[in-house]
Amino acid sequence: MDQQEIFVQMGLGNWKLQLGRAEKAFNAFSDDDFNKTVAPGKNRIIYLYGHLAVVHDALKEILGLGKPSRPELAEPFLHKPDDPSAQYPSVAELKAYWAAVHTELNTLFATLTPAEWFHRHNAVSDEDFAKDPTRNKLNVLLNRAGHIAYHIGQVNLVKAG
Amino acid sequence: MDQQEIFVQMGLGNWKLQLGRAEKAFNAFSDDDFNKTVAPGKNRIIYLYGHLAVVHDALKEILGLGKPSRPELAEPFLHKPDDPSAQYPSVAELKAYWAAVHTELNTLFATLTPAEWFHRHNAVSDEDFAKDPTRNKLNVLLNRAGHIAYHIGQVNLVKAG
Numbered sequence: 001m002d003q004q005e006i007f008v009q010m011g012l013g014n015w016k017l018q019l020g021r022a023e024k025a026f027n028a029f030s031d032d033d034f035n036k037t038v039a040p041g042k043n044r045i046i047y048l049y050g051h052l053a054v055v056h057d058a059l060k061e062i063l064g065l066g067k068p069s070r071p072e073l074a075e076p077f078l079h080k081p082d083d084p085s086a087q088y089p090s091v092a093e094l095k096a097y098w099a100a101v102h103t104e105l106n107t108l109f110a111t112l113t114p115a116e117w118f119h120r121h122n123a124v125s126d127e128d129f130a131k132d133p134t135r136n137k138l139n140v141l142l143n144r145a146g147h148i149a150y151h152i153g154q155v156n157l158v159k160a161g
Numbered sequence: 162m163d164q165q166e167i168f169v170q171m172g173l174g175n176w177k178l179q180l181g182r183a184e185k186a187f188n189a190f191s192d193d194d195f196n197k198t199v200a201p202g203k204n205r206i207i208y209l210y211g212h213l214a215v216v217h218d219a220l221k222e223i224l225g226l227g228k229p230s231r232p233e234l235a236e237p238f239l240h241k242p243d244d245p246s247a248q249y250p251s252v253a254e255l256k257a258y259w260a261a262v263h264t265e266l267n268t269l270f271a272t273l274t275p276a277e278w279f280h281r282h283n284a285v286s287d288e289d290f291a292k293d294p295t296r297n298k299l300n301v302l303l304n305r306a307g308h309i310a311y312h313i314g315q316v317n318l319v320k321a322g
Binding site for chain 2: 003004006007009010013017018038039040133134136138139142143145146147149150151152153154157
């Protein structure tokens with residue numbers, strides 16, 4: 001492995017580690033558990049599950065690898081706060097969405113060469129990227145891994161079953 | 162910046178981002194707030210604050226840069242769960258400890274060259290590192306940044322004041 005490959009493996013490994021922890025946490029819950037809040041008056045598990053899936057679905061766009069598959073889900077799970085009175089997709093539907101998003105990301109990530117991970121991401125201009133080459137695709141992945149960790153800290157406050 | 166420097170800046174940037182968020186969250190709390198739990202029956206803010214400081218104090222050792230300055234604090238804040246009946250250091254003492262740990266880390270991090278961040282960390286053997294060169298010092302920092310995010314997700318459930 002050359003240095004660039006090592007660093008890409010570190011970034012991808014970090015993402016997979018946090019994603020694996022998220023999947024373990026969510027998969028331990030019953031469908032009823034998804035209606036539990038992480039703390040009184042705070043987000044429900046179902047909201048955080050949909051939220052992470054939507055944010056990861058949008059990763060394709062920022063990485064220049066495609067478009068979100070379910071852009072309409074950004075409204076309830078990203079632009080709006082959790083709303084127990086709103087109609088959400090079923091847990092089964094969200095699980096299928098989660099699986100599809102992450103399977104597709106895995107496939108797309110495998111198409112990027114180590115060098116391409118260090119190209120600019122789509123939310124930064126050429127000019128700003130020239131000034132700060134850390135604003136690359138791999139850094140987006142590092143940030144999203146931190147975002148998973150942030151919410152899994154909350155999800156893990158809820159006892160399954 | 163050469164490629165190695167870019168990686169190191171990404172890793173350090175990630176750490177600083179999460180640490181900055183942690184400091185902002187903790188600094189918004191009054192001393193009384195530190196006795197609040199993040200959710201009913203869960204860790205108090207004071208425990209998570211001491212926990213992060215102790216874990217970061219131990220970073221010096223795993224990075225080969227020194228020894229923890231207050232090893233006796235690992236017992237209450239790392240090896241044992243939160244215990245509201247136990248005697249903890251005051252918030253003022255913990256704030257001084259937090260500041261000392263992170264000031265020292267900043268100084269020590271600045272002594273490492275980009276190449277040294279890719280040397281093995283002290284919790285992995287030479288043999289295992291030869292098999293997996295991602296187990297380097299910079300990867301420890303990425304992991305600790307994720308650890309901060311995990312707990313700050315919890316801390317941010319508490320309203321200050």
